């Protein structure tokens with residue numbers, strides 16, 4: 001880490017505090033300053049750190065990224081293409097890191113519910129936001145989270161009061177237009193479900209141009225007792241871009257959290273996804289699918305923290321790799337001594353479609369309770385031979401067999417998305433992506449069993 | 451139709467088939483019976499071209515063409531069909547997409563025009579009625595979550611759609627109740643014609659009450675040790691395989 005990198009971000013910070021960032025309350029300014037100091041201490045991580053051993057972020061560190069002063073243009077057509085078709089949804093659009101009221105369309109919400117931009121919630125000094133922001137994910141945990149917090153400005157904010165269900169899913173579109181060279185957005189998302197509340201959120205990360213950009217997002221999810229929260233992330237940024245996101249959920253007794261990550265885009269994408277299971281009989285589902293091609297590097301680092309007894313957690317990450325792509329999966333599960341009867345299952349399966357693709361997969365189980373059921377499994381391999389033989393025995397040629405089995409492999413991951421409309425949207429994105437990456441127009445639509 | 455001569459096959463370096471000779475002519479139905487582990491499924495898989503089995507000796511001609519030289523999909527295009535003893539589940543891909551893909555490849559190979567979606571769905575509907583399968587199975591992932599009986603019925607559906615010249619049924623009757631068994635047998639019988647042939651692998655005589663074979667062969671330890679007419683199946687049912695094994699030992 002060179003001093004000039006730190007100086008660059010200090011200068012950016014000074015300009016940021018002078019400009020648009022001023023309207024925020026004093027405690028936010030305070031938080032940002034502390035986070036900047038933290039980032040100045042650590043700088044960007046290097047491969048010397050265990051957590052970053054396989055993912056070299058030097059290309060991010062050596063570029064002088066800047067916040068665009070204003071947002072670029074996004075057409076209605078683009079939004080039409082990316083919203084969930086045929087489904088009512090609260091559409092919340094962010095362009096180059098800023099909420100766009102013109103492009104957004106939030107329907108009628110239950111009393112006391114907020115769906116919109118964080119900047120607006122901050123300028124009204126929303127009490128829930130103040131009590132939750134940066135509480136789920138302390139910025140000290142990760143240099144990118146510290147940098148994000150230093151430049152914290154806008155992002156998706158969802159707050160659902162106790163006992164309230166938001167029926168239609170919330171769909172946040174984070175669109176980057178790369179209006180300036182080396183544009184960065186530090187999106188800051190917050191989802192708070194109070195006691196017994198329920199909400200479903202889809203976050204689509206997209207590029208509206210081919211220009212390189214850097215997304216450095218943080219998403220905090222707070223699921224209070226008895227709540228049900230599903231957050232699905234679809235990352236489809238252009239292949240020249242860098243994507244880093246820290247997602248962290250904190251859930252309490254009897255709550256149910258579903259997180260899903262679909263990673264398709266970016267040159268380098270790093271996802272840190274953690275769930276703190278902080279109450280009895282809370283259920284945690286953390287799943288994902290990554291499809292890497294070309295020279296892409298897609299990294300998921302997950303962490304599940306079992307603190308109390310009787311909590312099930314399920315984790316399935318699947319990966320498909322072609323060309324010279326690389327993927328990293330690191331799945332940490334920590335079970336505290338008090339967390340008896342923990343039932344935790346972690347699986348990571350990778351399908352390699354070329355000899356030059358590489359996967360580094362590592363489970364990390366630290367279990368300090370004795371009466372638990374914790375399993376993990378990792379696999380890296382080619383197409384299932386028995387399945388391939390079955391298809392071929394029905395006359396299906398090798399090429400089409402490969403396509404069908406690849407789709408099937410992906411389907412086993414996407415079936416973990418609970419909300420039907422979201423699952424359909426994820427499936428469609430996967431099929432579209434596979435069409436271009438497998439060079440086959442004949443890719444079947446994904447169907448799921450009952 | 452098919453001419454199998456002195457067929458030897460290994461799996462993991464162990465010889466399972468130890469010289470099989472079998473000729474099936476068009477219009478015939480042959481039953482292969484034999485104790486567990488005798489090599490019945492191995493024979494079926496070798497004919498379909500499963501890559502786990504190595505043929506070490508012998509030849510197989512399908513309509514005069516060298517079957518062993520073909521890829522599994524080419525064997526299917528040439529008119530061979532295997533109803534698996536243990537059909538696998540293919541997630542994510544619908545039964546109907548899968549079947550349409552196979553059928554159109556086979557039609558191409560036969561020099562017929564491919565069916566479009568409408569034509570295919572019409573055909574599929576008819577065939578599903580034939581095997582008494584609910585329409586919803588068309589849109590479910592191939593065999594995923596199907597019961598044992600539903601999987602077997604799905605195999606017969608595939609056979610009915612693909613209309614092979616030579617169908618090999620590997621214990622399609624096992625695990626079926628009598629009603630399902632009748633449906634499966636009916637499916638096979640409807641396809642019976644002077645131009646087609648079938649090899650029915652079974653453990654029990656039961657199925658042969660409904661699919662009456664022209665010939666019955668007994669496979670023991672990788673060899674056909676006895677062949678006869680349909681009455682041989684009844685004999686086996688009454689006496690079990692032990693009598694045959696004893697006979698073998700006496701002649702040995």
Ligand SMILES: Nc1ncnc2c1ncn2[C@@H]1O[C@H](COP(=O)(O)OP(=O)(O)O)[C@@H](O)[C@H]1O
Pocket residue numbers: 461462466484485486487488489490491492493502
């Ligand atoms: N793929 C395989 N791998 C290892 N052993 C096999 C395989 N297939 C068959 N065998 C062995 O070959 C023998 C014959 O099996 P099989 O053909 O399935 O018998 P049958 O169908 O008559 O019950 C058995 O001993 C079985 O264990």
Ligand SMILES: [Mg+2]
Pocket residue numbers: 490491492535620621
């Ligand atoms: Mg068998």
